[in-house]
Amino acid sequence: MQLDERxxxxxxxxxxxxxxxxxPVGSRTISKYTDLNLSSATIRNEMADLEELGYILQPHTSAxxxxxxxxxxxxxxxxxxxxxxxxxxxxxxxxxxEKMDQLLKQVAKVLAVNTNYATMISAPSYxxxxxxxxxxxxxxxxxxxxVVVVEGNIxxxxxxxxxxxxxxxxxxxxxxxxNTHLSGLTLEEINLGMIAQLKQQAGIHSKIVSDVMxxxxxxxxxxxxxxxxxxxxxxxxxxxxxxxxxxxxxxxxTFEEKQLLTSLVQDTLEKGQEKGIQVYIGAExxxxxxxDCSVVTATxxxxxxxxxxxxxxxxxxxxxxxxxxxxQNLMKQLDSIYKKT
Amino acid sequence: MQLDERxxxxxxxxxxxxxxxxxPVGSRTISKYTDLNLSSATIRNEMADLEELGYILQPHTSAxxxxxxxxxxxxxxxxxxxxxxxxxxxxxxxxxxEKMDQLLKQVAKVLAVNTNYATMISAPSYxxxxxxxxxxxxxxxxxxxxVVVVEGNIxxxxxxxxxxxxxxxxxxxxxxxxNTHLSGLTLEEINLGMIAQLKQQAGIHSKIVSDVMxxxxxxxxxxxxxxxxxxxxxxxxxxxxxxxxxxxxxxxxTFEEKQLLTSLVQDTLEKGQEKGIQVYIGAExxxxxxxDCSVVTATxxxxxxxxxxxxxxxxxxxxxxxxxxxxQNLMKQLDSIYKKT
DNA sequence: TGTTAGCACTCACTTTGATAGAGTGCTAAT
DNA sequence: ATTAGCACTCTATCAAAGTGAGTGCTAACA
Numbered sequence: 001m002q003l004d005e006r007x008x009x010x011x012x013x014x015x016x017x018x019x020x021x022x023x024p025v026g027s028r029t030i031s032k033y034t035d036l037n038l039s040s041a042t043i044r045n046e047m048a049d050l051e052e053l054g055y056i057l058q059p060h061t062s063a064x065x066x067x068x069x070x071x072x073x074x075x076x077x078x079x080x081x082x083x084x085x086x087x088x089x090x091x092x093x094x095x096x097x098e099k100m101d102q103l104l105k106q107v108a109k110v111l112a113v114n115t116n117y118a119t120m121i122s123a124p125s126y127x128x129x130x131x132x133x134x135x136x137x138x139x140x141x142x143x144x145x146x147v148v149v150v151e152g153n154i155x156x157x158x159x160x161x162x163x164x165x166x167x168x169x170x171x172x173x174x175x176x177x178x179n180t181h182l183s184g185l186t187l188e189e190i191n192l193g194m195i196a197q198l199k200q201q202a203g204i205h206s207k208i209v210s211d212v213m214x215x216x217x218x219x220x221x222x223x224x225x226x227x228x229x230x231x232x233x234x235x236x237x238x239x240x241x242x243x244x245x246x247x248x249x250x251x252x253x254t255f256e257e258k259q260l261l262t263s264l265v266q267d268t269l270e271k272g273q274e275k276g277i278q279v280y281i282g283a284e285x286x287x288x289x290x291x292d293c294s295v296v297t298a299t300x301x302x303x304x305x306x307x308x309x310x311x312x313x314x315x316x317x318x319x320x321x322x323x324x325x326x327x328q329n330l331m332k333q334l335d336s337i338y339k340k341t
Numbered sequence: 342m343q344l345d346e347r348x349x350x351x352x353x354x355x356x357x358x359x360x361x362x363x364x365p366v367g368s369r370t371i372s373k374y375t376d377l378n379l380s381s382a383t384i385r386n387e388m389a390d391l392e393e394l395g396y397i398l399q400p401h402t403s404a405x406x407x408x409x410x411x412x413x414x415x416x417x418x419x420x421x422x423x424x425x426x427x428x429x430x431x432x433x434x435x436x437x438x439e440k441m442d443q444l445l446k447q448v449a450k451v452l453a454v455n456t457n458y459a460t461m462i463s464a465p466s467y468x469x470x471x472x473x474x475x476x477x478x479x480x481x482x483x484x485x486x487x488v489v490v491v492e493g494n495i496x497x498x499x500x501x502x503x504x505x506x507x508x509x510x511x512x513x514x515x516x517x518x519x520n521t522h523l524s525g526l527t528l529e530e531i532n533l534g535m536i537a538q539l540k541q542q543a544g545i546h547s548k549i550v551s552d553v554m555x556x557x558x559x560x561x562x563x564x565x566x567x568x569x570x571x572x573x574x575x576x577x578x579x580x581x582x583x584x585x586x587x588x589x590x591x592x593x594x595t596f597e598e599k600q601l602l603t604s605l606v607q608d609t610l611e612k613g614q615e616k617g618i619q620v621y622i623g624a625e626x627x628x629x630x631x632x633d634c635s636v637v638t639a640t641x642x643x644x645x646x647x648x649x650x651x652x653x654x655x656x657x658x659x660x661x662x663x664x665x666x667x668x669q670n671l672m673k674q675l676d677s678i679y680k681k682t
Numbered sequence: 683t684g685t686t687a688g689c690a691c692t693c694a695c696t697t698t699g700a701t702a703g704a705g706t707g708c709t710a711a712t
Numbered sequence: 713a714t715t716a717g718c719a720c721t722c723t724a725t726c727a728a729a730g731t732g733a734g735t736g737c738t739a740a741c742a
Contacts, residue, residue: 026705039715044706062705062722132480139474139490147488147498149480157488157496233597237590249578252593256574367734380686385735403693403734 001049009034010046011055012079015067019317022241024064069282069316072294076279076320086325089114100124104229107310107330112232115326117314118255122265123227124306130186134178136171144171144208160211174208177201226265228258236293239315247292251313254289263287264297265309272299272309276331277324282316294318298327302338342390350377351387352396353420356408360658363582365405410623410657413635417620417661427666430455441465445570448651448671453573456667458655459596463606464568465647471527475519477501477512477553485512487553501552515549518542567606569599577634580656588633592654595630604628605638606650613640613650617672618665623657635659639668643679 003011013034017025027043047065050056055071058064067075089110104121112119133149142162149155181198182190195213202209233255236242242251254260263286268278280286280295287295290313297311310330312323344352354375358366368384388406391397396412399405408416430451445462453460474490483503490496522539523531536554543550574596577583583592595601604627609619621627621636628636631654638652651671653664 024705028705040705041707041715041717042713045714048707058706060722062720064705133478133486135476135478135486135488137474137476137488139494143494145474145476145488145490145496147476147478147486149486153480153484153500155486155498155500157498159494159496231597234590234594237586237593243586243589245578245584248584248589249575252578253575256571256596365734369734381734382686382688382736383684386685389736399735401693403691403732405734 001053003053006036007046007050008079009036010043011050011067011071012075014047014050014056014065015071015075015079018066019319022239022315022317024059024066026064029064067317069284072281072316073284076281080321080324084321084325086322086329089326089329101227101229104227104308105231107334108229108231111310111312111326111330112235115312115314115319115323116232116235116238117312117318117323118230118232118235118251120228120230120255120258120261120264120309120311120313122261122309123229124300124302124308125226130184131182131190133183134175136175136178138166138168138171141165146211160208162208166208174202178209226262228261228265230255230258230261235314239317241317242292242315250289251293254287260287260289261311264295264311268297268299268309268311269307272297277327279320279324292316294320296320296323296327298331300331300334302334342394344394347377348387348391349420350375351384352391352408352412353416355388355391355397355406356412356416356420359407360660363580363656363658365400365407367405370405408658410625413622413657414625417622421662421665423662425662425666427663427670430667430670442568442570445568445649446572448675449570449572452651452653452667452671453576456653456655456660456664457573457576457579458653458659458664459571459573459576459592461569461571461596461599461602461605461650461652461654463602463650464570465641465643465649466567471525472523472531474524475516475553477516477519477549479507479509479512482506485549501549503549507549515543515553519550519553567603569602569606571596571599571602576655580658582658583633583656591630592634595628601628601630602652605636605652609638609640609650609652610648613638618668620661620665633657635661637661637664637668639672641672641675643675 010030013030014025017029017033027040027047030043030047031038031040047056050071051058051065054068055074056065057068059066100123104123108119108121111121130151131148132151132153133147135147135149137145137147139145139159142165144160144162144166146158146160147155148158177198181194181201185194190213195210198213199209233252236248236251242248264280267286272278276298278297280290280297282294283291285291285293285295292315293313294316295311295313296318297309299307299309301307310327312318312327314323351371354371355366358370358374368381368388371384371388372379372381388397391412392399392406395409396415397406398409400407441464445464449460449462452462471492472489473492473494474488476488476490478486478488480486480500483506485501485503485507487499487501488496489499518539522535526535531554536551539554540550574593577589577592583589605621608627613619617639619638621631621638623635624632626632626634626636633656634654635657636652636654637659638650640648640650642648651668653659653668655664
């Protein structure tokens with residue numbers, strides 16, 4: 001059996017209708033809804049075929065049909081109206097915030113309010129970015145503050161506790177030593193060999209050097225478990241199919257334990273290279289707890305190499321067109337704010 | 342009408358029973374539950390009195406009684422078994438973490454897992470703490486990094502964008518100037534007069550000084566909208582009286598918008614001076630969205646002046662004794678970890 | 683005078699059965 | 713190939729009836 005033009009149209013009609021109402025849709029509805037001028041009986045025959053092909057399914061006998069994951073997939077890939085007019089985002093006063101985290105929180109929030117879905121955004125990770133500057137300074141008799149600045153002005157601090165006090169002159173020397181050898185290198189390039197070499201040059205202060213290197217390593221490590229901000233988790237209560245205790249609880253805890261969303265970010269960054277916007281339907285998602293949702297993600301890039309992920313999480317019957325449109329809008333805005341200036 | 346011994350015992354029995362079951366409790370149950378050896382009829386009479394006094398109420402005629410807020414209040418203040426053996430906290434591997442936020446997250450989580458309630462913890466705020474150290478360093482031709490270290494080793498960074506480049510020598514001078522004048526002062530003591538004075542001494546660099554002062558101000562301001570960590574928000578789904586869409590949504594969004602919990606922290610810090618542990622029942626809570634919950638809070642102090650708030654949020658019928666006990670346990674642990682070392 | 687047994691009453695909850703309505707699948711006619 | 717028509721299925725809704733927990737009141741009792 002093949003998917004001919006007419007079947008596609010019917011499938012499209014079923015999905016459209018279901019997206020709107022959230023109720024199973026029957027043959028009579030379709031018969032009027034489309035411009036095919038077919039009787040409900042004919043539609044029924046076609047729908048039986050579509051069901052056999054796996055694009056739609058019946059919650060129970062004598063109910064209408066709802067789209068299956070496969071059906072949604074086809075819809076998103078082929079049938080969806082690609083360029084729909086998307087209304088302006090309300091309250092979208094995206095300003096170049098002083099602080100990155102302010103901006104991210106704002107984006108997540110505005111997106112959640114405008115879409116009525118739950119949203120997340122990961123802070124850009126700076127893979128491949130270069131070390132700009134290291135500074136040690138004494139803050140106490142046996143405490144040293146190590147400040148590590150990476151390109152993109154990401155700053156990491158670490159307080160080092162010394163066993164023996166260090167005089168100012170030595171600290172100065174160490175500063176020079178570290179900066180001459182390390183700045184300009186990417187975090188990946190700073191490896192064990194280099195550290196050994198530095199330790200040697202530092203002579204008796206090798207302990208300090210190794211501590212500082214640990215601090216740098218720490219800075220890298222921290223970058224790895226990346227910051228994720230979320231908003232609008234409570235929006236899931238707007239969709240009855242997600243708000244029963246079991247499911248809601250699962251989703252909510254994922255939003256609280258934001259680290260569980262890491263795999264989503266990872267996956268998006270990997271796959272997102274060619275397409276830009278990624279749609280995960282139901283079980284396709286890399287985050288187990290969202291198997292009853294759909295997730296739409298996009299990769300954004302603020303400056304060269306500073307990539308992060310935005311995600312919108314909603315019911316499978318989310319308004320994919322609007323969500324994709326809104327995300328594209330958002331990308332444009334981010335671009336115009338960050339690339340122009 | 343007065344609350345005699347017997348009425349108290351009956352009230353206590355009602356509450357105990359309701360805490361366990363979550364179901365309205367009837368006279369016959371009490372008649373057997375207590376060692377009063379009274380018939381259900383007598384209990385009924387007493388319960389009618391208790392209802393008239395406002396300590397219990399009936400969800401509907403011919404249902405048993407449930408405690409009112411006033412009833413809970415009395416229970417918590419007077420009837421509660423103050424020293425109950427509280428089981429050890431599982432997984433309570435509280436270690437002195439390198440990073441404050443790690444510790445706080447850990448505390449919140451362990452507490453949530455052990456109590457089956459939602460938890461929050463606010464990062465200690467450092468009111469009255471002294472400025473330890475300020476350091477300016479150039480990271481780029483027209484960018485300066487300002488690092489502000491406050492007692493307790495709280496570090497704040499700020500990147501300052503300069504209009505005109507500064508040479509190294511000037512930066513050095515500014516460093517000395519700032520440190521000699523500001524270090525040792527509390528953040529509150531650094532006021533406008535002082536800034537004006539510094540600006541004058543800085544001569545042509547007054548712009549920089551004022552920028553730096555802004556950075557310091559920023560550091561203070563940031564401290565003000567305090568960090569709050571939460572855990573176990575999904576625990577509320579374990580209590581049917583809270584898991585209907587309406588209420589759950591309200592609570593969840595409060596946990597997501599953590600700033601909404603600030604008033605709770607504030608209130609606890611104010612009231613917590615004398616008592617240590619604070620119990621808010623229903624409408625007593627300073628956070629509107631938790632009017633159907635009870636909240637138990639405690640003030641902790643890691644080092645002198647570093648005070649924060651821990652909160653446990655659950656249904657009104659929470660196990661107050663266990664929660665209070667667990668919190669006290671926790672305080673002891675925090676103490677032993679942070680004060681001894 | 684406080685306590686209790688007994689009883690009528692109330693109200694939520696559950697079960698049952700009947701009904702309506704939406705939707706299907708199949709068949710025969712077009 | 714399409715469609716009208718019909719029997720069938722299943723859910724949702726409603727009312728009626730029964731059940732059980734619990735109450736309030738009264739009269740008897742110690």
